[in-house]
Amino acid sequence: MSITNRIQSLGLRLSTLVVYTLLLAPVVVIVLTSFPVSEFPRIPQQGISLRWYAAILENNDLIAALQTSFFVATVASIGSGILGSVTAYGFVRGEFPYKESLSTFMLLPLMISPVITGIALIRFSTDILNMQNGLSRMVFAHVFLTFPYVFLLVRAELVTFDERVEQASRVLGANGTETIANVTIPLIFPSILSSMIISFVVSFGEFTATQFLVTFDSVTVPVIIYTMRREGLTPEISALSTVLILVMLAGVVVSQKIE
Amino acid sequence: MLELRNLTKYYGDFLAVDNISLTIADGEFATLLGPSGCGKSTTLHMVAGLLEPTEGSILINGKDVTAKPPNERNIGMVFQNTALFPHMTVRENIAYGLRMRDAPKSEIQTRIDELLNMVEMSDHGDHKPGELSGGQKQRIAIARAIAFEPELLLLDEPLTGLDRVLRESMRREIERIQNDVGVTTLYVTHDQKEALSMSDNVIVMNNGVKQQEGEPKDIYTNPQQQFVAEFIGKSTILSGEVMEGDGMQIQTSIGEIEAADSQVEEVGNNVNVYLRPEHVQIESERNGHINEFEGKIIDIENLGEHAEVHIRLPSGTIMIAKMDGFPSVDVGMSVYVSFEPSEVIAL
């Protein structure tokens, strides 16, 4: 290898390392700063302690936030799971004009800044739909925020799905609904499930739109992390953040295993 | 019995199936034969109810089913890639059609055993399709299709994708099963060997149009259309012009040819002459045959049980002759080719 090649190669390796650092350092730092013995997150640390995780369990507000997040994420993912799968099925198997544009239309929640979604939905759900419960408003909003993920994933699965199995079922005597129940759904179910878990994960970690939807008695984990920050960065925040990380990563791993 | 009346299918401006009418008798094995895109699969899908015809009607045993959805037509269908349900076992796959007809459980089990026996897959009842080989899957697909004793059996190029040896054995299997069961069968393929060996009735299609219909023997020896003559079997093709007489003398690039029968009779009209390799004789000397021409061997393709010998005539035309086994001729030899007027196909 010539000198220029060596320099190029070295340069590339170094740059890659730098980029990975930029990418991963924030997450690593959060995890590491959840273990210190003292009050302030600091690296290098004087020691390792799990007291901050224990503190979470004693803090009712934090426990409540965890419960709220779990609840909202679960219900919302079921909702967007059904809505997204049905819509995806319609888009893949149905024929109608402007299908392409409408498909992109389905992805709008991903493109429009979550701030706008949050404000629009809090006003809509309060004023027009008259939803009194903060929890239900959050679930409502999260269904639409996570809908595109289910839509995309289930649609991708259906596109590669061999229609002939459905045709065989029809010719064998099953009507459309029976075919869907006996053949289609069993075969695409793993995809639906895994996309629902992705929805769960996205909902769990959502902050920007959710901040407008939280109420006194229903706060989610990301929002509480953000507000705690105002009072200063403590290892408690890092600990809670790490819990958040673990929940979300666990979800992703499970979702991959299902595939 | 299956009857198609003026069956037509338009995709926008594109005419895929052009006014196809045919009748298939009870228990008959009929094949739609043609190249890719000729409309055979489209026709089959319309019969199955998976496609809506633009015009025309489909009658099964006298009943018009054109408006009925596939699940009400009582048809069995074997797909190209088997389309077995991957998440069900072999038994469950076969049972599907019977369950959709609310057959009692005990009856279903007996029937499945019967069918597994018929297709010689009795040991595989509890396997999943993923564990089976290509040929095994096709057998199950057939079993599944005939389980509920349909009035009509459709097969959509089921042997594509199988290797030659397997294809040949499956061909015999399908024939045997069809014979035993006696169900009216419509088979679709682009492979003429399959069509000619399995069918009672062959319908040749091209560009959505029925070219010719008849017994395999007829299709092969008496093609009525240029397309059929070219698609079926291999031929040397000569273009010529009808001369004096009643179409029996044809002037071609290699010289004058006498035919015993010609579809084109008007003097001066263009006509194509088709010569099957097995009708072309090769001799080392001139023997005074009616259609006899001199030529030189330029290529010999040894195919095992026979060989294809390519002979170039002075006009530049290359004629193909068939000789059994490994013939004792060499490239470069001067030979005389001849063929009987009765073997000449003139269209």
Place this chain on the structure above:
Amino acid sequence: MKIRQIHVPSTLERAVSPRLLALLGCCILAVFYIFPIAMLAIESLAFGSGDMFQVYKTALQQIYLTIILNSFLYGAITTVVSLVLAYILSYYIVFISNKQKLLLGLVIIPLWVAYVVRYIGFQILFIGPIKTVFGTDFGILYSTSGVVLGLTSVLLPFAVLPIYNALNGIDDEHIQASRMLGATSLTTVRTVILPLSMSGIVAAAIIVFILASGSFLAASILGGPGQTMIANMISQAFLELYNIKLASALAAIYTTILLALLLVFNYFVKLEEVFSQL
């Protein structure tokens, strides 16, 4: 278990076609999502009293315009930086490394960590380790560079995925042919690899730009007063100023410009394919 007893009468069966289901989804989305947003825009218009676009005059004042332009500017800078870094990373993974799965995994994992955590982590990174090790934080925190760097760190995986897919899809033979014909590595990159991966680059650019310009948390956590972005401003107008009209107007202006830009892009690159890269 075979579900057989669902005897849906034929007429109903044919009525509920896939087309209908798609329509259902579209309608639900339209009513419960699009409509609320449209309503927001309508709220910004003052019906009845004088000038309908009254609030827009306020909204288009210098301060707000600056914020909007800043947002797009930050978006653009972040896009460029992310593209470069993502390209280097993807190139390495596809062509140099033999631990593709691992390295790709390392890129994807942060994607599943909530934004709020990643931005806070970034903040801690500069307050803590960097300050300790280097003595200074290079003035990055609470400045433009902080926001851009933070955005880049967070959005990098979105840039890497499409580019990775594009690079991965390049037939080895093209590259081999180029080398055989005499081109150096660098030239091959410029003349063969770069053009063939253009679709991935464009996709990455669009995704990053959309997410970066609309970002709320980056400026909120890592930025100072001078780095307010449109998302922050809209939020401020709503939560602190209780000025719903202003918030809606700003939202409307920003979204219109964004959608206009996207429409232009859609002309060249189908947006759908872009998002399916994910």
